[in-house]
Amino acid sequence: MINNLQQEKLSLLEQFHKLTTKQLGLLEQGEYDQLLELFEQKDLVIKKINDLDLKLGKEANCEEVLTKLKELQELNNLLELKLRNTKTELGVKLLEFQQGKQTENRYSRYTQTEGAFIDKKQ
Amino acid sequence: MASNFRIGGLASGMDIDSIVKELMAAARKPVDKLYQDKIFLEWKKDDYRSINNQLRILRDEVSRMRLQSSYLSRKVHVGDSSVVTASSSNNAAATSYTLSVTQLATVARNQSAKEIGKREDGTVVKIDPNKTIWDQRDELDPDKQINWMPDEKVTGEVKVSTTSKNQKLAHDTITKLISQDSENKIITVKDAEGEKIEYKVVDTLDKLEGDDDNKVYLDFETGMLTFSNPVAKDSTIIAEYEYNPKKFITSFTMYNESGEQVTKTYTVDAGNLSLNSLFNRMSADQNLGIAIFYDEGTDKVSISTNRTGKYNPNEGGKEILFNGDGFFSGVLKLDEDNETGGTNAKFELNGLSTERKSNEFTINGTTFTLLGAGETTVNVMQDGDAVFDTIKGFIEKYNELIDTINSKVTEQRYRDYPPLTEEQRKEMSESEIKLWEEKARSGTLRGDQFLVSSLDKMRFAWSSPVSGITSALNQMTAYGIETGSYFEGGKLYIKDEAKLKQAIAENPDEVLKFFTNSSDDYGEKGVAQRLFDVLTDSMARLTTQAGSDGSFSKYDQSILAERIRDIEKRIDSREDRLNRLEQRYWRQFIAMESAIQWANSQSAWLAQQFMY
Numbered sequence: 001m002i003n004n005l006q007q008e009k010l011s012l013l014e015q016f017h018k019l020t021t022k023q024l025g026l027l028e029q030g031e032y033d034q035l036l037e038l039f040e041q042k043d044l045v046i047k048k049i050n051d052l053d054l055k056l057g058k059e060a061n062c063e064e065v066l067t068k069l070k071e072l073q074e075l076n077n078l079l080e081l082k083l084r085n086t087k088t089e090l091g092v093k094l095l096e097f098q099q100g101k102q103t104e105n106r107y108s109r110y111t112q113t114e115g116a117f118i119d120k121k122q
Numbered sequence: 123m124a125s126n127f128r129i130g131g132l133a134s135g136m137d138i139d140s141i142v143k144e145l146m147a148a149a150r151k152p153v154d155k156l157y158q159d160k161i162f163l164e165w166k167k168d169d170y171r172s173i174n175n176q177l178r179i180l181r182d183e184v185s186r187m188r189l190q191s192s193y194l195s196r197k198v199h200v201g202d203s204s205v206v207t208a209s210s211s212n213n214a215a216a217t218s219y220t221l222s223v224t225q226l227a228t229v230a231r232n233q234s235a236k237e238i239g240k241r242e243d244g245t246v247v248k249i250d251p252n253k254t255i256w257d258q259r260d261e262l263d264p265d266k267q268i269n270w271m272p273d274e275k276v277t278g279e280v281k282v283s284t285t286s287k288n289q290k291l292a293h294d295t296i297t298k299l300i301s302q303d304s305e306n307k308i309i310t311v312k313d314a315e316g317e318k319i320e321y322k323v324v325d326t327l328d329k330l331e332g333d334d335d336n337k338v339y340l341d342f343e344t345g346m347l348t349f350s351n352p353v354a355k356d357s358t359i360i361a362e363y364e365y366n367p368k369k370f371i372t373s374f375t376m377y378n379e380s381g382e383q384v385t386k387t388y389t390v391d392a393g394n395l396s397l398n399s400l401f402n403r404m405s406a407d408q409n410l411g412i413a414i415f416y417d418e419g420t421d422k423v424s425i426s427t428n429r430t431g432k433y434n435p436n437e438g439g440k441e442i443l444f445n446g447d448g449f450f451s452g453v454l455k456l457d458e459d460n461e462t463g464g465t466n467a468k469f470e471l472n473g474l475s476t477e478r479k480s481n482e483f484t485i486n487g488t489t490f491t492l493l494g495a496g497e498t499t500v501n502v503m504q505d506g507d508a509v510f511d512t513i514k515g516f517i518e519k520y521n522e523l524i525d526t527i528n529s530k531v532t533e534q535r536y537r538d539y540p541p542l543t544e545e546q547r548k549e550m551s552e553s554e555i556k557l558w559e560e561k562a563r564s565g566t567l568r569g570d571q572f573l574v575s576s577l578d579k580m581r582f583a584w585s586s587p588v589s590g591i592t593s594a595l596n597q598m599t600a601y602g603i604e605t606g607s608y609f610e611g612g613k614l615y616i617k618d619e620a621k622l623k624q625a626i627a628e629n630p631d632e633v634l635k636f637f638t639n640s641s642d643d644y645g646e647k648g649v650a651q652r653l654f655d656v657l658t659d660s661m662a663r664l665t666t667q668a669g670s671d672g673s674f675s676k677y678d679q680s681i682l683a684e685r686i687r688d689i690e691k692r693i694d695s696r697e698d699r700l701n702r703l704e705q706r707y708w709r710q711f712i713a714m715e716s717a718i719q720w721a722n723s724q725s726a727w728l729a730q731q732f733m734y
Binding site for chain 1: 709710711713714716717718720721722724725727728729731732734
């Protein structure tokens with residue numbers, strides 16, 4: 001049997017789920033600013049869950065909650081993967097710019113490139 | 123926008139600031155290219171204008187070469203330069219003169235017959251030439267020969283500037299005070315409010331004392347007024363009186379070109395002028411045409427005409443007549459009978475006896491200046507050397523322009539050395555910049571079609587025959603002028619100077635026509651005419667391309683200026699785009715870092731949830 005507090009925790013986890021799903025959508029669209037706003041909202045949910053856990057104590061996770069947590073973990077892993085992939089794509093774009101700089105280098109004899117991702121030596 | 127985030131995963135140790143800077147540097151490349159194009163066009167425009175300026179300079183020279191006078195130089199040889207000097211204009215007839223001078227033209231002179239200060243009884247009075255004539259009128263004119271101007275009547279109003287008993291009328295040497303009341307002479311004072319007070323004029327100063335009547339004493343000689351009580355500032359003193367203006371009119375007579383008498387009058391302000399100041403003014407007055415001065419050493423006055431020659435038609439007649447004038451004749455003791463000079467120059471030119479009022483005269487474009495009596499020859503000849511030098515000098519200037527244009531159209535273009543951007547300059551030393559820019563600026567006009575065309579047309583102007591001239595003399599080679607080596611680009615040389623000199627001496631008309639002939643037909647035009655047309659046309663074309671030196675960039679409608687403005691617009695547009703791009707990239711990077719960190723943090727929380 002799931003008690004009221006557990007039900008409440010489950011609802012909050014559901015909310016967390018929706019927010020993460022929405023983040024995946026925004027990532028697809030390139031709406032990175034809105035992405036961060038949702039992380040903030042998820043933090044608020046986390047806080048509420050933490051408060052509930054204090055009340056629930058050892059009964060914090062029932063079967064339904066655990067199932068949901070596993071779902072969320074998978075979803076979050078997916079989000080992380082996509083974030084890294086997006087970063088990789090941006091990195092590829094950087095490389096493309098770098099290549100573009102090199103191809104135009106013939107009319108700027110002076111500016112020699114050394115690679116986009118190496119620290120500039122001061 | 124510094125950031126502490128590191129971008130991991132792709133490579134380690136990445137610095138966002140540097141990444142974005144490099145990213146932007148890459149994105150800036152098209153802008154830098156536009157900037158370099160703009161700079162190159164500006165250099166090209168400057169070089170065009172510089173060439174155009176030199177075209178203009180040569181065209182000015184060509185203008186002179188179009189004039190007949192450039193080929194008609196004359197030189198003059200005088201046998202005896204103590205008799206005459208001579209010079210000829212370019213149009214003067216080439217001929218010989220024999221000249222025999224018997225008399226030079228001279229000015230008419232006179233001087234005081236006696237010392238001015240000497241009296242009939244033999245006494246001598248010292249005359250001060252720097253004291254006013256009025257102040258020493260008795261010494262200068264004891265016999266009262268000067269006809270002084272009559273007294274002038276005036277109603278004088280004098281504004282009082284200082285409250286005082288002592289004031290002054292506007293004039294001195296008062297001869298008569300006029301008043302409505304013939305018994306009592308009155309001077310009126312009107313105060314600042316317009317109230318009038320009448321002051322009775324007394325004849326001595328001590329009569330100012332005593333009763334309360336308003337009284338005033340007038341010093342007739344000085345015009346000074348002494349009132350019985352102070353006259354307030356801003357009052358007006360009103361008096362009607364007559365005064366001696368201390369002036370007289372003097373006159374003398376001379377003759378004009380037609381031999382008619384002309385009387386010259388002069389008003390002498392004796393109250394303000396001394397003899398010296400008067401004579402200075404008279405000598406400076408060109409209308410009088412005389413020079414006059416007082417000599418303290420001899421106590422005499424000398425007077426002479428400014429012009430030479432005899433104008434009085436009467437035989438033995440004098441040039442300056444005093445007509446018994448009180449000042450000239452009476453005071454200065456000038457007697458016409460003592461006049462000397464005023465003679466015409468008399469000479470015989472090529473056997474013809476003639477006279478001139480001046481020692482300088484011009485005949486057939488040759489100006490003679492007589493210097494003394496005697497005989498000599500004067501030969502006016504064509505100055506072949508001057509004509510040769512003119513042509514040679516012109517060819518040298520022509521070659522200078524050819525050199526300049528040739529060097530620009532063949533100048534090497536270094537495409538690997540585009541103009542430096544500001545970023546590049548910051549990282550180079552001054553010497554590196556200098557060396558780079560020497561190459562970058564080279565070749566702006568390499569192979570330029572306008573300049574190459576101008577060169578071709580100028581060469582053609584010289585090389586094609588001028589019709590209408592004897593065939594033996596209708597080409598430049600007939601005058602010893604040839605082109606240089608092929609690589610010299612059309613420079614000219616006088617390879618046979620003797621040939622040119624011979625042509626100038628023996629066929630001056632042909633030489634003249636070869637350069638200056640004017641016609642609507644190109645074949646008949648002289649070389650200078652053709653060159654003038656080519657240069658004018660070239661200048662117009664270059665101005666269309668690059669504008670003129672006086673054009674401000676905003677109003678310069680030349681082709682290059684339009685192209686430069688177009689590039690500037692494109693640069694501005696790209697710069698805006700780059701700025702927006704830079705901001706977007708920054709946001710994206712920072713957002714990505716934040717997101718990844720956040721996701722990691724929330725993942726950790728999820729993992730920790732399973733611990734309950």
